[in-house]
Amino acid sequence: MTGLAARQLTERALLPLRAVDTTLHTRAVDYVLDGTDPLPADVSLADTRLLLADPGRIGPGADLGDQERRRLHAVGVGDPNRLDDPEEPMEYPVRSLRAVLYLWGDLAPAQWERFGRLLVALGEGPNRCAPGVPDWLCALLNDVVVTEPYVGYMAPEGYRDASARPPVSGRWNPTTVADLLQATGTAPGQVPAVVLLAWLAEATGVSAWYDGPAQRLPGIEGYLAAHGGQVPASTLTALSARARTRLVQRLGSHPQAAAECSRLLVALAVGSAATVRRAAITALASLPTQVRDPALVEGLATARPSRLKEVVTWLASVPGGERILRKSAEANPAVARLAGALTGPGDGHAPESEWALELPPLRLRPGRPLGGARQGRAA
Structure with missing residues (x-):
């Protein structure tokens, strides 16, 4: 009209x-x-x-x-x-x-x-x-x-x-909203991230019926299957654990969207919430290795040590996982330390051989010999 x-x-x-x-x-x-x-x-x-x-x-x-x-x-x-x-x-x-x-x-x-x-x-x-x-x-x-x-x-x-x-x-739908954003001045490269955030936006103190993602932007899975790769992982920092869980659940039930958003799933697998990490790993496990492996190597290379346990444990137990861990460890020594602790000589993966990477030397403050520092911690 x-x-x-x-x-x-x-x-x-x-x-x-x-x-x-x-x-x-x-x-x-x-x-x-x-x-x-x-x-x-x-x-x-x-x-x-x-x-x-x-x-x-x-x-x-x-x-x-x-x-x-x-x-x-x-x-x-x-x-x-x-x-x-x-x-x-x-x-x-x-x-x-x-x-x-x-x-x-x-x-x-x-x-x-x-x-x-x-x-x-x-x-x-x-x-x-x-x-x-x-x-x-x-x-x-x-x-x-x-x-x-x-x-x-x-x-x-x-x-x-x-x-x-x-x-x-x-x-x-998401395509309508994306076109609206671009036509009103949002940079094309930023549009997919804004659409995703709009879908996952939350309200407090209202009925779950009103606040459910199913009630807005129908067809978001197809949109993410086409454009999810353009969403930077940093977008996820604006989301609550509840919203990140919703995203993982929706991606986990739509393989094409999950494949396009593999880097987002890796970011969630090494994110701040343990429940979200486990759910993201479950979603990653169903992806083809040629899709998930490059994303895992990239994501683990910069992950915080305190958030690595679940994903390293998983990779140590699946075919091809050790190769991903070795590549990631080249950039992130914490991966090597955790993998070495998880895979001992009884598994045929002795830390002193396969995981013996060249780590930076330990620097002590003057007047604090190594032995004295250990005694101080034990006291």
């Missing part, structure tokens, strides 16, 4: 603002479509947040009372068949109006960005986001998730039944 249709859908999506002020509604629509300033100086953000049913945030809508019901009915918000029904939950039609825009609105990328910024400005800001993801995009994706269940309330005639229309979330 273009031209008048896009304007009509935007006007309807923001219709509750007319209950605050007709000028505010006009200026907000003009801002989204044309880029002009949307907000009068004296706008009540508490009022707009309430009447828009908590825009851009994950969670149930605000409880709209009789006064808000009358104000919204007066400007045409509500199911026409239930305008006199005091039991009608008003947050349903309010959210439905925005869901209709998300499903059928043909806005340009810059217009979607401004709509997301408007959600932030008229509410309390997104409560599910991640470092590196723009607030406007977080608010937009949050709003897509929470409004989708209500799209049928205010959908055009003939589309109110779920079987008669496509899902809202299906339109907001």
